[in-house]
Amino acid sequence: MIPASFDYIAAKSLDEAISLLATHKDDAKILAGGHSLLPAMKLRLMQPKVLIDLGRIKELSYIKEEAGQLRIGAMTTHFQVETSDLLRRVCPLLPETATQLGDMQVRNKGTIGGSVAHSDPAADWPAAILALDAEIVATSARGDRVIKATSFFVEMLTTALEPGEILREIRIPGGKGKSGQAYVKVRHPASGFAVVGVAVNLAADGGKCQSAGVGITGVSPKAYRAANVESGLKGNALDAKTLSAAAAHAADGVDINSDLYASAEYRKQLATVYTRRALEIAASRLK
Amino acid sequence: MAEKTVGKPIKRTEDPRLIQGLAHYVDDIRLPDTLHAVFLRSIYAHARIKSIDTTAAQKLPGVVAVYTGKDVAKIGPVPCAAALPDLKVPDHRALASTKVYFVGHPVAVVVAESKSAARDAVDLIEVDYQELPVALDEEKAADAKSPVIHEQFGTNVAYKLTAGEGDIEAALKSADQVIKQRILHKRLAPIAMETRGVLARYYPGEQELTLWTSTQIPHLCRTQVAIMLGMPENKLRLITPEVGGGFGSKLNVYAEEALMGWISMQLNRPVKWIEGRRENMQATIHGRGQTGYIEIGFKKDGTLTGLRYNVFADMGSYFQLLTPAIPTLTGLMLSGCYKIPAIQINVTGVFTNKMSTDAYRGAGRPEATYVVERALDLVAAELKKDPVEVRRKNFPQPNEFPFKTATGLFYDSGNYQGALDKALKMADYTKLRQDQQTARKEGRLMGIGVSTYVEICALGPSAAMPAGGWESATVRVEPTGKVTVLTGASPHGQGEETSFAQIAADELGVGVNDVTVIHGDTAIVQYGIGTFGSRGLAVGGTAVYLAIQKLKDKAGKIAAHLLQVDASTISFAEGKFTSSAAAGKQITIQEVTLAAHVAKSLPEDMEPGLAATSFFEPKNFTFPFGTHIAVVEINKETGEIDFQRYVAVDDCGKQINPMLVEGQIHGGIVQSMGQALYEEVVYDDQGQLITGTLMDYALPKAIMIPHLELGSTETPSPVNPLGAKGVGEAGTIGATPAIVSAIVDALAPYGVRHLDMPLKPEVLWQIINKKSAGAA
Incomplete structure (x- = not known):
């Protein structure tokens, strides 16, 4: 060691x-x-x-609202996200994710930018970042470059960051109307990483789902947006039947991980069940 | 006069230094000029070493020496203290020479000015291996067609042993029914919080070696390391500073301990090795590791007629101190807390290309309890009887103690009905079974598991122990009245500094804080055996108690002399000697102590000073017992387990400090939950260790543990004057079968009667899923 x-x-x-x-x-x-x-x-x-x-660069540690977006500096610790009043008010998915991440020591020292840039396939942040339709700001001698979260996670431990680029900021688009969010996970009993982690960000109007963001981590070599789950929700009333039917598509079209704790078959089942649970919680928070 | 503390839950006196980071573990001891050792360990499970080239490693700046197997050939073999008939004992050397036998087998050691230089140099050693076929599964490795690990034996079977009493064939024939069940006890890693570590310093002038090492057995380790190094035992001082847990893994003598001593003697400088966690997973002993076959015979009314257990025991590739002896403890405890007229165990000890197994909390007894309790559940399921009823049917009555088993033991005392009744009441068992009926009607998977156990503790009478089973204590009252206890026991988390101080304080009428308990330094403490086998209090604490009786006898004579009365009139209470012959005449222990030391006026022919030593030899083991009840509900969609209740009633005889008892029970149950639900050392089919870090090997965390509802009964042991039985291993023995039983019970609607640990959610989900799919 x-x-x-x-x-x-x-x-x-x-x-x-x-x-x-x-x-x-x-x-x-x-x-x-x-x-x-x-x-x-x-x-x-x-x-x-x-x-x-980057630990001594104060200018990289902040949580603020600017230009209709939430902006989080890369060196903001998990603990700062977990305890941010602003985030608890306007984007509770992020504090809810932070609460379930690692342990106290990790949350005190680890940063959101570090975790996202590392792109561990079982890390929690990528699920939330994807569900929220976030943007990642990379900076280099050439200036800033804004990358959509959906194109940021390339494969296991590989991101869209180019040589010379540093992840500087994470931007969350402002919500349109009322949102319901949730993060649930199955913790690996040894590592605490997500065997399955599901982040959900729903918006509804007049009882119908306006938009749905579903980010899933732990299931596949990289975190992904569950497109078929989202399309099963959009435009529909968020009743139990719809949520359950949509959740059944949680692992559509992805290569599913298999390890000592959970085979691919079982992991797919967990993804389905935990996606349904996340949707149910998020939908209940819309009310 | 100090308040009595025995029986009270006083806080541990050792905790402030531990909590504040002021304690000294091996790595906290810093000596000038210390060199650092790092091992090169085998990456193969079985291979021939064709060549080793250390040239580049030796040239690296900061490297002082690199040693391989041929360099250290003069160090004697790593000892195995177990003596069994026809035991095949491999020649276990400090470093591998011609072959490696397991992943983690030490091949070379680099000694350097810094740890990082030593570590860098390890990467520069080139070893040319020729890989060999591996033997990994204890059952398959016993087969004649398996690759052979130790060629000189021509087989992987290390020994075969049959034990037990009664005519087992007749007993099984006389049964109305016999149930057979294959049963697995997976390998577990003990994972003490502090890994192993050794600091060695040789004093060439005095030709003395001091070894700081993290062990449970300082004196036995000193003797064995001295033999390995070929040096006089009394030129070796072994110190166990703070020891951060052992769970049996430090009830051993390891190659690294002798090697560090030897290196320090070669280089005339201190040398330190601190085991990393990955090394700890690879190269510190593992526990359990049995594949067994149960046959249990019983009558229609549930009366047991006989039990046979045929078991393949995984030895690993070498023997450590007690490796082959562990399954014999399984055999001893196969009667559980039941009357079973005939019992037979047939052990096949098998070498495998894995790290050695040895004592892990419970050491052979959890296996026995698990076998018997699973068997009782199978009988109950077959007869469609409540598992509690079948247990009660076969209990000995409280007046039948000492109770003789068909494994040759005499259980000292017991009231199994008492503990069972109390646990059933705490859990409200009748109501739980009603709730279960309701749950099943609603399609919920609720399960209730009951385990009634007895364990063998206070190891033990010397006749039954490889290196003596007594324990020693010296108690001194210093001139100022402070009390010093030197114990041969070797506490490493149990809290014996507190419980022994409680005994001494009460017996001498002083405060707990007036007592200092010293242990773990062979230059200070008289020879002792150590702490393991739930023996610390029952054997070591008794030695303290008996030494004090001797001391008080002498002090009483001095008191009589000073009071000018006859010694037979003297009595001692609350720190004062009082004479019945002279009203109002009394003298404190402090006054007597001072008189004993200044020695101006002592009885004729009496030696000055006030100290006494006792070497307590127990006449028998002790047999603590209890009942554990687990209640679970299993999620049908995911197989995830929700603990709804956990109730445990344990009887460890007289409790000196109930808080320490509770702590031991808590810890034991948690380790049991680990075994039942999560833990398994996994090697792949090439013998690579898959669970090599704590990111892969799941230890239970606080958030994974339900509230534990504890109760106790108190049936004193007649074996020692304290009436104490021991409690260090109870939780790991009683809890595992209760947890497995609850989960099996929950899945009974699917026809499940037995499942092997660890019971991961996926295993349960597969059962539920397949059966549901089949039904649909």
């Missing part, structure tokens, strides 16, 4: 971090909390030569 030797640089500003990354290129990894990176380094699965720590 001893990492290979590496240099550590604490960047004082985002510009400095970008410049350091441009200098060290592939030899460098961004340290944004470190709760995934450091264990991988201790096992020597990753051996970066340089760690560029």
